[in-house]
Amino acid sequence: MDLLHNTVRTYAWGSRTAIAELLGREVPTPHPEAELWMGAHPGDPSRIAGPDGEPHSLLDLLADDPDGQLGARHADRWGSRLPFLLKVLAADEPLSLQAHPSAEQAANGFAAEDAAGVPMDSPIRNYKDPSAKPELVCALTEFHALAGFRDPARTVALLRSLDVPDFAPYVELLAAQPDAGGLRALFTTLITLPQTALDMLLPQVLDACVLHVKEHGEFDLECRTILELGEAYPGDAGVLAALLLNRLVLRPGEAIYLPAGNLHAYLHGTGVEILANSDNVLRCGLTPKHVDVPELLRVLDFGCGDMPVQTGEETAPGLWSYRTPCPEFELSRIEVGPSTPVRVDHSGPQILLCTRGRARLTCGDDTVELARGQSVWLPARDPEVTVTAEVDTQLFRATPGVE
Template identity: 45%
Template structure:
């Protein structure tokens, strides 16, 4: 078992306070958007096999608290990337069954995500689409780091977000009639044709036609429409409040109108949302634990200065009404609360340990990352504070004790 040091990514949409408050450190004044836990090449976690397996009392804040184990502020001289440790002996770290099923790489990426402002409106490809898109761009010679590249790898990117605070997001298309009512309620003349299409056409055709029209409209005309719609949303409040907020952060962006086609969702702490391929979505505000397949494939619909490839986006989006499926953890007799998804690359669960609770056996055949979000639990004698995490190789005997909340990320083999 290895204590992890993890990198915090300073994306502009990140909260300046949420992750520091969880870690128990002073804010820097800069946005702190995501803390990555895993072996993704963009920011792999680090570990020190020379010292991190030793038992401690949990009283040494150097490695037990967020500044050392959570925030990624520097690294010890003996630290090495988790990716390098796995590459050196995949079967020992991941287990033979996981290597056979997923290959010699950790198949998931775990994150703490802190949204202070809306993220881009986006969608992810399924596995076949990702493979085809990646191979196509490779044949075309598009550099993998090019701003206009859509497919960074050949993998899909299903994901699950579990709220630690009240968490707002957009997920899946509303019924066209509901979207038409929302647009019509703004009383903006230039939105009336969209509302008419949503009411007059079959579901798939209506959603496709309106999203296409919004994303391909004359930029100046659409910016004027968004400005007028944002002012109306601000006056009306209520159901329109999220869109007024989005427009405040992205003035004139066509994604503001596209967002009105989607369901607004508010998660309470402990609730989660699974996002599969082809489902348009965006996170708006809040702190959560996110887990995803180890991929960086994103096709954007708006709310971003980054590249928007409209034809490819329209090929990937599933134009169907989706009722957001809010997940609540399913308790088991072992104390594990599981967030059930149809994905094998990751499995997220939670342990909430009350004072005096019996130790829990977490030994499993696959790799694990254990992340503390509250209290002072212990794993095999290692004390963890909020934001602290450990990597557990496959098959290693693992006991969880103490009090607090632990999120467990592993695989299905």
């Protein structure tokens, strides 16, 4: 067991308080802090103190001993690559409207951009690696998001309630075909509107949202969200596209899984996020970064309906797992108190992050104290670990997925 030293990433949409408070640092911070990374991503790998007292990259540790660190079975599949990345994500402003490719789409896109000679560090490069990037986020605070296409009948009801005459022809596209095909047609139309048409239509939609909120309409939360996005990203087609998505509010401990092709945008809140160790993001709006609408349309999944929300399945005493079909990762939540020790075991590597209280980890003769905000690396060769605490304590565990 080794304590991890992790990197905080600063993006404009981040929080000046959430990550700093978790780590016990002074708030507010000089700059927004958006993500705390735990793992072996080449961009910002975690570090471990070596026998010489100097920090050593977890990347190097895996490269030197993949079988001992990952376990023979996982090393056979992933080589010396840790398949997951664990993050604390803190959003004070909306993230971009985005989706991630499947493994096949990523491999094809990566090869195509290589063949075209697009430099790896180019701002217009979509595919940084040939891997999929599914992800799951679990709320630490109330967490707001847009995710997945809403049931078309509900979307038609929302759009008709706004009663914008110039928007009516677009609404009828979906009303005439209330299924995935109709959503594709309407989304494609909205996201590719000429700027002149967008500049005419978007203010009318925003005015209608103001009126809807004043009248306490059925879609109050959805309209407030569109108004917030319209203010943050004036003249952006992504504001109209956001009208088609499920608007979610997660309570602490609730999670959503975002598979390949799921269109989403995190809006506000702090959560623990686990994802496949990839950088592939395709954006269509709500961002100053590179937008590639044709490529996004190629990977989007227009399946529709309510977005499933997980609360975790108790798979062992004190341990709740958030199940996904991903071989790259699984996230679990550990709740431990003074009289409820929890045993954790896995055939592969584990990262444990303490998000509340203070934990004591015992592995054979080795003991590590884990304060709030600290995380620890558990290689596959370590035996079963017992987690104890003197106060109610919460941890999150990242492992490769169950196959």
